[in-house]
Amino acid sequence: MRVERLGDGEPELAVVAAIHGDEPCGMRAIERLIAEGPAVERPVKLIVANERALDEGVRYTEADLNRIFPGAPDAPEYERRLATDLLREVRDCTVLSLHSTQSFDRPFAVIEADDPIAAAVSPYLSIEAAVDVGGFAEGRLIDYADVIEIECGYQGSAAAAENAYELIREFLTAVGALSGGEPDTRQVPIYRLERRIPKDPADDYGVLVENFERVAAGTVFATAGERELVADEPFYPVLLSSHGYQEEFGYAAERIGAFDRTPVETERGSHASGR
Numbered sequence: 001m002r003v004e005r006l007g008d009g010e011p012e013l014a015v016v017a018a019i020h021g022d023e024p025c026g027m028r029a030i031e032r033l034i035a036e037g038p039a040v041e042r043p044v045k046l047i048v049a050n051e052r053a054l055d056e057g058v059r060y061t062e063a064d065l066n067r068i069f070p071g072a073p074d075a076p077e078y079e080r081r082l083a084t085d086l087l088r089e090v091r092d093c094t095v096l097s098l099h100s101t102q103s104f105d106r107p108f109a110v111i112e113a114d115d116p117i118a119a120a121v122s123p124y125l126s127i128e129a130a131v132d133v134g135g136f137a138e139g140r141l142i143d144y145a146d147v148i149e150i151e152c153g154y155q156g157s158a159a160a161a162e163n164a165y166e167l168i169r170e171f172l173t174a175v176g177a178l179s180g181g182e183p184d185t186r187q188v189p190i191y192r193l194e195r196r197i198p199k200d201p202a203d204d205y206g207v208l209v210e211n212f213e214r215v216a217a218g219t220v221f222a223t224a225g226e227r228e229l230v231a232d233e234p235f236y237p238v239l240l241s242s243h244g245y246q247e248e249f250g251y252a253a254e255r256i257g258a259f260d261r262t263p264v265e266t267e268r269g270s271h272a273s274g275r
């Protein structure tokens with residue numbers, strides 16, 4: 001795990017990249033930010049988490065880091081030990097964690113609905129949506145730290161790295177670490193994951209609908225070999241992709257509301273505290 005700092009003092013803000021080793025966008029964005037070395041009004045920790053998986057270009061080496069928090073210091077698997085180290089590193093911090101997917105080209109947040117950071121920060125980020133993982137939070141960093149996760153775009157794409165960089169700057173502006181005039185805000189729709197869409201074994205898979213666009217009952221939304229999957233009831237597809245996951249296409253979600261700008265003044269006069 002690589003940990004860098006911007007500014008002086010003990011950071012209460014952190015940016016985490018490469019929880020998954022095959023999602024290099026966050027690391028590229030952090031390296032760009034370090035090279036620029038911007039002046040910050042609050043110190044920030046910049047963390048590249050799973051360097052071993054990053055070197056190998058794999059999601060994880062021994063266990064999926066974003067499914068095994070809080071980890072264990074003496075565990076046999078590298079990622080379980082790393083989970084404990086990473087939690088210690090981000091304790092007491094408001095955290096932006098950067099991911100990427102095989103399902104969607106534009107950024108969206110992954111949140112827990114009752115987490116105040118999601119409401120405070122989301123309107124300041126260039127994101128399409130916020131996804132409340134609901135009952136699917138187990139073992140994820142969001143269940144154990146004060147964190148907003150962002151899926152920045154397609155895994156390995158230059159666009160995802162560019163998005164990650166812009167999102168770091170927007171996050172640091174929202175929490176008062178970067179100054180730069182009045183930030184843009186937007187309304188962000190919230191979707192809650194309701195169920196997994198399982199994949200039966202097949203030679204090939206297809207997805208026929210767009211993520212975050214409502215699928216009507218009776219629509220053929222995916223194929224598994226010759227078989228067509230038909231929606232029993234309307235839903236919003238989220239994280240749906242043909243080959244992103246081994247055992248599921250993704251998730252069926254419901255739209256449950258929207259985040260809007262909710263200014264929170266802190267003693268530092270930032271736009272949103274996130275705490």
Ligand SMILES: [Zn+2]
Pocket residue numbers: 019020023066099100
């Ligand atoms: Zn990821």
